[in-house]
Amino acid sequence: MAFTYLDNKDLDYVLTEYILHISGKIDRPIEQIDVTRSLGRTTSGAVYAAISSPHYLASAMDGIAVIAAKTFGATETSPVILAEHEDFERIDTGDPLPEKFDTVIMIEEVIELDNGRVKLINAGFPWQNIRQIGEDICQGEMIVPSNTVIEPATIGALLAGGVANISVLKKPLVGIIPTGDEIIKPTGNPAKGKIIEFNSSVFSAMLSSWGADSKVYDIVPDKFDLIRSAAMNAAGECDIVLINAGSSAGRDDYTSRVIAECGEVLFHGIAIKPGKPAILGVIQNKPVIGIPGYPVSGIIIMEQIVKKILELYIPGKFPLRPGIKARLSRRIVSSLKYREFIRVKLGDVAGNIIATPLTSGAGVITSFVRADGLLVVPQNTEGYEPGSIVDVELLKNISDIKNTLVITGSHDPLIDEISDMLRTGSPEFFIASSHVGSMPGLMAVKKDEAHIAGIHLLDENTGEYNSSYIKKYFSPGKTVLVKGVKRSQGLIVAKNNPLNIKKISDLDGNNIRFVNRQKGSGTRILFDYLLSRENINPEKIYGYTREEYTHLSVAVQIAQGSADAGLGIFSAAKIYGLDFIPVCEEDYDFIIPENIIGTPYVQKFLDILKSAEFRKRLTGMGGYRLEDCGNIPI
């Protein structure tokens, strides 16, 4: 079987050519619907008012209807006295103006006398407080033009104009065909080698939020004939067909051949990253898109290509996302060959919007859950230096981003618990956390790139944690050390400790598969300290260079049998029912710039640290002591 090589065509070129190719071929069917059910739909033609609104002269106030001329000359000293049913009629807002009258005096200006008489001390003028016929809408007037997305107020205007049904563009139906021998429907218990298929659910939700309908077909195994018949069937039933995975050039990647055989492949391979192996084709005059399998690549292709194709069916639905200028916290290195879409976290720190690139791969769907924006690095650009001001397309609302407490530094699952407690008690605030390790976290706070860092940095000379690092890196008074927890660090090993590991030195040369933490993390620093204390050469530790970024991801390797031991915290071992050999207790504390201690979200954060609920949660997780938690040592 031959390996095909992909093109590397410019995205804008591909889109322009492809849309030119298909736009004459596709149907844009319309349907009549009830106006009350038209929210978010797109008009297929101009809509004109059937009646005027108001359709009669109506009072705009609660008051009395009179002939203006009868009130002329009224003053405090020479009031005008009027008799009900003779000179005036009582009238409420919206009531029709009785034929003989031409003005309305508002009730606040009417002084009640006896016998149904009233006194006026101000004159009225003709046509005051009267809603003219057609003040809102004139019969025959255009209420909305073609290709208008219906909003709540539009519904009101249409109904006011006597329009009960309108013609709208039918929602395009998008068929989604998941393919692959290894993928299975969502389950809580997948077999080894089986991958849960969730892309179709993500794409379906995206399509729904864009105003399209979707139909997810059964998973099709990697068999050419099966994919071909699924594609033909979907092209018959749907307006657009998405074939997921099978778009790169690997062993079982049939999508391109299927589209070529059933119709035509126009493009295969686009100069973007992620998303390069996308396929743009046509079967039976229906757009058929081959979408790469990695979820992040898939989302990018949905956004950059499928959304643009939908614009042909439901124009006017897709305004550009707002952008923002942000300061880049880390270097971005980009290939000259590709336009790159970089997911970034955004935070409002010290008055600047900081963009921190999320470096995880295209397979990491949680990176899109955490992303606040997309940074587009153009082709022929090598990237950006830290500190550069870059344009970021917002994926989240800027007001939410400004209400987000940015926590970085060392990983501990307790940060997630704080996040949950914050969202429970103060849902106007958010926490964005990243796990870069203690030292990078400390530097991020120093560089005004984060509000808070969790650190557990051992001073090898004193055996103390954290305080000497603050003295070294911050000017006095600039940064506050907030006491967090004392937590147990130890060796995490398989349940019942089958290799009988007792101490750090057991790792030395015994072919025990160790899994390490990344450089700069407090746990890595601790491990190196423990090795040096025992005079163990790191090269003798099998797996010393195998790095994970969190306690949980260390523990999970051991739980799944891909490693035998790792250094980590008790609560991580407990989640997986693993054995834990305590090595030491350390201080996991927080550093916070002094000038933001008083902000509402930091105060909420400190309240949580001191709360009984937090103590309860951490006691449940195990391995923590909270004696000083939330205290600020002087």
Next chain:
Amino acid sequence: MAFTYLDNKDLDYVLTEYILHISGKIDRPIEQIDVTRSLGRTTSGAVYAAISSPHYLASAMDGIAVIAAKTFGATETSPVILAEHEDFERIDTGDPLPEKFDTVIMIEEVIELDNGRVKLINAGFPWQNIRQIGEDICQGEMIVPSNTVIEPATIGALLAGGVANISVLKKPLVGIIPTGDEIIKPTGNPAKGKIIEFNSSVFSAMLSSWGADSKVYDIVPDKFDLIRSAAMNAAGECDIVLINAGSSAGRDDYTSRVIAECGEVLFHGIAIKPGKPAILGVIQNKPVIGIPGYPVSGIIIMEQIVKKILELYIPGKFPLRPGIKARLSRRIVSSLKYREFIRVKLGDVAGNIIATPLTSGAGVITSFVRADGLLVVPQNTEGYEPGSIVDVELLKNISDIKNTLVITGSHDPLIDEISDMLRTGSPEFFIASSHVGSMPGLMAVKKDEAHIAGIHLLDENTGEYNSSYIKKYFSPGKTVLVKGVKRSQGLIVAKNNPLNIKKISDLDGNNIRFVNRQKGSGTRILFDYLLSRENINPEKIYGYTREEYTHLSVAVQIAQGSADAGLGIFSAAKIYGLDFIPVCEEDYDFIIPENIIGTPYVQKFLDILKSAEFRKRLTGMGGYRLEDCGNIPI
């Protein structure tokens, strides 16, 4: 019956106190739903991963799995040769790593030989191109905290983490009770004095877009007992109850008394405009809000109060709307007593965002269809001068506003036809039109507040249209006159002309009810010219001071019998089947600043003027000649 006087309490105070009062009383029920159906829903608690993703060591590439050590030292001159099933296995993206291997070489680096052998010229290093267990999600890790709104990527992360069902906050059910003797269900043929009830549909659509469910009850007449039983019933069935209209202090306004009798009225009367008469109460521990009847007031109360109450049920759904700085085109005069919410149109003209207040009353729902933003004038502020830079809350997407061609000046229904044609052919662009009259339109272009103005300004000295005004008001070359249409102006009178009106002088002193156009409009200037030519004193014209803003609204008064004659264009008369006595033909042209002639939307505008489709549409409307349409005289 007593007239009650309303309070005038500060909005923030009212909201804070009210929410404090109800927040302990209300239920926040939860429900379990399928993750694939959870888009836009709000988590009721933290969600933790049931499994890791990936849950096994998997290849991150299409390629071959090998033991890294066997590839060490491979170079172009001393390649490593490996045998299938012995030294390597072929592996695709996502395949589990066979147990004995610890690295993957991507297929692009594999040189195929015969007999299943391959050649490598680069070494691999351990764990490269392998997705570690838990790279995306570790079992036991928090995927999302409480009160998180589910987005498409969240659905993917939850499914990847083995979570098929989640607990979410139930959508609050909001009951809407329309009340009023005069209101009727939407119809195309309302009787005089009957008002089409569309507020419930607008509110329902707003609630739906906010993630709440709604139930619209039947219209309840203005009877105390009926409103009381409807309110009690709705409080039993719903989480929140809205009683529409009957919230001011008029004759039939029972809402406040009903709430007081069935429960408690906490506030009645808020220092905002529009929306002052709102009522905030409680029945059976359910929030009950009395919403004013005018649609704009109602929308403001929905936005400012009901949305804030919904936040108690579905927190985290309501980020602040983005704001923008804009330059005010007209003076705003605001009462010191109220916080005022001013609807504004926005346009991007000459590099500035221009905000033009929409001055229509609270009864005009179309003003909300046309509004792009809300300008909030604080209490104790007298307003703003023209040219002030103000903060505007965006109701529409800023990218759409920047793609909007702002057309002002004289009214003609042909502008709506151009708008429809633009949206049909170029749905990326929009037209925002307003009808201020020819002279104000000309001034708006001069002051860079609009892109285009339609004008028909007669020079009484020369009898010519438009050109002399351009010479007078603009520097040479700064502004381009684009020829529009010649259109018939004449007297619009009732069908079959029952009063036998033949000419302008027939209006003089004959008690014919005339309806005029507003000062500054080209038609008003024409009418004054015609009167002066005939030596008629305007005071002798009955209705001279009764002003309408469009040709259609003049014609509709005549069609509905509230006036006998008006000056206007043929196409307006034709819509209502009215008689038309031609008076003159005038030049309705466009002025466009020279420096925007080349912009895409102006070019599209000019293309439309010259198109056969436009000619066809105007021929159908009648009263136009298009000989020079779209031409630019030198």
